[in-house]
Every structure is written in C-alpha cells, then in structure tokens.
Amino acid sequence: MIHMVKLCVGVSSIEELEGYRNERAHWWGADYGEDVHVHRTRMMPKRAEEMVGQGSIYWVIAGVICCRQPILRLATHADDEGKNYCDIVMSPELVRTVPYPKRPFQGWRYLETKDAPPDLAANGNDDAMELAADLAKLGLI
Known part of the structure; x- marks a missing residue:
C-alpha cells in the first residue's frame, strides 16, 4: 500500500477544505x-x-500535513480539447492526523x-490540534 x-493550494485550514469539497467537483463537471x-x-x-481502495491522499495545508482522505478510485477524464486528466475520487471524510511539517513541492509525492x-483520536481536542500544528511548524514535533 502507498499513499x-x-x-492543498489556496486553502488555509481544514475547515476551508471541508467547505470546498462539495463544490469543487462541479467546477469541472466531475460529478460522479x-x-x-x-x-x-x-x-x-x-x-x-497500490493506492486505490487502500491508500489515502494526505493534504498539506499551510506547510503541515494535517489530514487525509481515503482514495476510493482513480478515473480518467478527457476535456473538450482532448487533454487527459486523472480524477482522484476520495471519501468525503477528512481524517485529522498528527500535524507533520512538509516543505513545498510540485505535483504529488508518494508516501x-x-x-x-x-x-488523531476521534475525540481530539481542537486546541491540542492547533498547538500541535504550531509545534510542528517550529520543528519541535
């Protein structure tokens, strides 16, 4: 299994990502x-x-891996001009993770x-999450 x-370009928080997840697919007609x-x-x-049905996409928000979404499948899509794309179809559930600092990069990386x-535990405390993110940015965890 690989992840x-x-x-998560243009997104500054997990809450903002949650707000986007329902509307983004409609921007390019990817309604499944x-x-x-x-x-x-x-x-x-x-x-x-190695990913489909078993791996996740780990989102880097503001320089920190802070959540993941299980990958259900990958689908091909061709636009009107014939350009091919890959649609990563994920569970809508965002699973918060222990914050982990990650430097910027292009595209994706395997994990x-x-x-x-x-x-993070399902009963995770938002204050603890914020503190952990701050410590991760400082390189302390």
Whole structure:
C-alpha cells in the first residue's frame, strides 16, 4: 500500500477544505453522482494499483500535513480539447492526523505507510490540534 501527499493550494485550514469539497467537483463537471470528493490532476499516478481502495491522499495545508482522505478510485477524464486528466475520487471524510511539517513541492509525492503521520483520536481536542500544528511548524514535533 502507498499513499499520496498533495499540497492543498489556496486553502488555509481544514475547515476551508471541508467547505470546498462539495463544490469543487462541479467546477469541472466531475460529478460522479455519489457522495465523494474529487480532485483533478494532470497525470495518472504510476503506482495507482497500490493506492486505490487502500491508500489515502494526505493534504498539506499551510506547510503541515494535517489530514487525509481515503482514495476510493482513480478515473480518467478527457476535456473538450482532448487533454487527459486523472480524477482522484476520495471519501468525503477528512481524517485529522498528527500535524507533520512538509516543505513545498510540485505535483504529488508518494508516501510509504511507515512514514505517514498517525491519525488523531476521534475525540481530539481542537486546541491540542492547533498547538500541535504550531509545534510542528517550529520543528519541535
């Protein structure tokens, strides 16, 4: 199993990402007729089989990996001009993770399970999450 790390460009918080997840797919006509979150990217991952149904996309928001979404499937899409894209179809559930600092990069990066930040407890405290994010930015955790 392999995961994907992706910058969440233009988003400054998990709450903002939650607000986008329901409307973004409609921007490019990627409505799959079900309760999913879709992110369109240019290239199909070469290690797709290792991700689909078992991996997650880990979102980097403001320089910190802070949440993930399970990847349900990857779909191809061709626009009106014939350009091919990959739709990453994910569960709408955002799972908060222990904050982990991540420097900027382009595209996505693969993430081994052993290197992935663990999930926060379901009863996680928002104040503790904010403190952990601040400590991660300082390189203390």
